[in-house]
Each structure stands twice: as C-alpha cells, then as structure tokens.
Amino acid sequence: MSATAEAMASSAAAFSPAGDVVIDCNLERVFYGDFLAVRDSKLPIEKGKITGFIGPSGCGKSTVLRSLNRMNDLIPVFRLEGHVKYHGQDVYAKKVDPVVVRRFIGMVFQQPNPFSMSIYDNVAFGLRLNRFKGGIEERVQQALERAALWTEVKDKLNKSGLSLSGGQQQRLCIARAIATEPDVLLMDEPCSALDPIATRQVEQLMLELKEHYTVALVTHNMQQATRVADTTAFFGVDISEGGRTGYLVEMGETAQIFEDPQEELTKQYVAGEFS
Numbered sequence: 007m008s009a010t011a012e013a014m015a016s017s018a019a020a021f022s023p024a025g026d027v028v029i030d031c032n033l034e035r036v037f038y039g040d041f042l043a044v045r046d047s048k049l050p051i052e053k054g055k056i057t058g059f060i061g062p063s064g065c066g067k068s069t070v071l072r073s074l075n076r077m078n079d080l081i082p083v084f085r086l087e088g089h090v091k092y093h094g095q096d097v098y099a100k101k102v103d104p105v106v107v108r109r110f111i112g113m114v115f116q117q118p119n120p121f122s123m124s125i126y127d128n129v130a131f132g133l134r135l136n137r138f139k140g141g142i143e144e145r146v147q148q149a150l151e152r153a154a155l156w157t158e159v160k161d162k163l164n165k166s167g168l169s170l171s172g173g174q175q176q177r178l179c180i181a182r183a184i185a186t187e188p189d190v191l192l193m194d195e196p197c198s199a200l201d202p203i204a205t206r207q208v209e210q211l212m213l214e215l216k217e218h219y220t221v222a223l224v225t226h227n228m229q230q231a232t233r234v235a236d237t238t239a240f241f242g243v244d245i246s247e248g249g250r251t252g253y254l255v256e257m258g259e260t261a262q263i264f265e266d267p268q269e270e271l272t273k274q275y276v277a278g279e280f281s
C-alpha cells in the first residue's frame with residue numbers, strides 16, 4: 007500500500023457514530039478470485055439512519071453493500087477477510103444461514119424486479135416463504151402503505167406487478183422487501199432506472215422508511231446523497247500497485263463530507279473534479 011493510501015485508510019477508520027451500530031463492518035480485503043476488489047474499509051452502519059455510499063465507478067460500493075447481507079455468496083469466487091457483525095453476531099460464521107441473514111437485512115436492487123405475479127402476491131411472497139403465521143392481508147396492506155403505494159394500487163391488487171410504472175414497480179419491490187419486517191434495508195442505486203419524479207418519490211419514501219428501518223444506500227448521484235443520507239461513506243480506487251482496488255477514503259456526517267471534507271481526494275470528488 008502506498009503511504010498516501012495508508013494515511014487515507016487510517017483516517018477513514020476514525021469515524022465512530024454517536025448512536026447504536028447495527029452493522030459493524032470491517033472489510034480488510036475482499037476478493038473476486040485473485041482480484042482484490044476492496045480493502046481497508048471499516049463502516050459502522052448506524053441504527054435508524056441512512057448511510058450513503060458514494061464514489062467513482064468500480065470503487066466497490068456494490069461489493070461492500072452486498073457483503074453486508076451475504077448477497078455476494080452467490081458469486082463462487084467471492085472471498086472476504088475481516089468481519090461483518092450484525093448486532094454483534096458475525097454473519098459469516100459457519101453456523102449462520104445466509105437466508106436468515108437476508109431475512110433481517112433485506113435488499114432492493116437497481117432495476118425494479120417485480121415477480122410475474124399479482125401486486126398482492128408480490129408483497130405476500132416473502133411472508134409465505136417464511137411461513138408467516140399472522141394475517142397476511144394486514145401485513146400486505148401495511149407494507150404497501152409504508153412503501154407509499156397503497157392508495158395507488160388498493161383497487162387493483164390482483165393486477166400483475168409488471169403492469170405498474172417503473173417508479174411504482176420500485177415501490178412495490180420496496181414493499182416486498184419490508185413485508186417480512188427486516189431490520190436493515192440495503193438499496194443499490196434504487197433510483198437509477200427512474201425518471202426525476204419517481205426518483206423524488208422514492209427519495210421521500212427513504213426518508214419515511216428510516217423511522218422503521220436502518221438503510222444503507224449506494225448512489226451515483228451526489229445530490230441524492232445530500233438529500234437523503236445522514237452519514238456518507240466516500241470510496242476511492244487505489245491504482246498504486248497496478249490494480250484497481252476500492253477502499254474507504256472518508257466517512258462522516260453527510261454535511262461534513264460535502265462541506266468540510268478532511269481528505270484531499272474527497273474534496274476533489276465532491277467538487278466534481280473527477281467522477
């Protein structure tokens with residue numbers, strides 16, 4: 007590691023949030039096969055807050071996000087050194103079932119991906135999978151209300167989820183993700199396929215969701231981070247040793263990252279000097 011990169015990595019480790027930490031993530035090294043994709047990234051994800059991940063393309067934002075709920079397990083060559091602890095428990099411990107991890111740490115993807123089934127069944131899907139014992143109808147309604155979609159779909163719950171607009175489909179996917187009452191929601195560029203109006207609706211929804219859930223959000227859009235994120239983690243790409251390895255440059259309150267960044271690289275990035 008170069009001296010500059012080392013200094014950046016150690017300063018990033020200094021961030022300690024005031025509130026409760028739900029996920030204590032310390033990614034020492036993350037590999038895809040022999041490729042070192044991410045190193046030296048300590049990210050405490052704080053309860054009831056939105057933590058935004060920003061940085062140039064390929065800096066590992068999605069890799070880090072997907073490491074939090076073992077979504078990367080689906081990639082055979084993925085390997086992680088370090089730990090991800092959810093309420094103190096190592097989610098990568100041998101005895102831990104990744105399906106259970108994802109039940110508590112849910113995910114919303116870049117492209118709205120409703121299943122080819124009714125709006126109702128989309129939301130009820132996870133409840134049935136988890137053999138939910140309570141009233142499914144009530145839970146479906148509550149999830150759709152929390153996803154700010156209920157009034158738009160309450161009279162057509164039997165229509166296909168695919169018949170909705172892009173923004174509605176994304177809110178349906180959010181309803182599907184929250185129906186099983188996860189604790190944490192991981193959102194990987196949830197607005198990148200949406201128009202500006204639908205984007206604003208989903209952003210407003212994120213602000214409402216943090217009343218009930220802890221949110222980690224990958225975004226390419228710096229304005230979006232300033233609008234919704236309480237805390238922002240900025241990642242850079244280290245090319246000093248001939249590779250392209252992402253690492254956490256700086257993490258802090260969103261206002262501090264954008265108005266008073268401590269690292270030169272963060273300053274340049276938030277000033278739009280590179281993307």
Ligand SMILES: Nc1ncnc2c1ncn2[C@@H]1O[C@H](COP(=O)(O)OP(=O)(O)OP(=O)(O)O)[C@@H](O)[C@H]1O
Nearest residue numbers: 038043062063064065066067068069070081250252
């Ligand atoms: N399944 C995979 N197999 C091999 N390499 C991968 C895989 N997924 C990602 N990578 C590599 O890991 C690095 C980090 O990728 P990642 O998608 O996490 O970055 P990102 O910051 O989210 O990028 P973007 O902003 O472009 O979406 C990149 O060099 C990418 O090519």
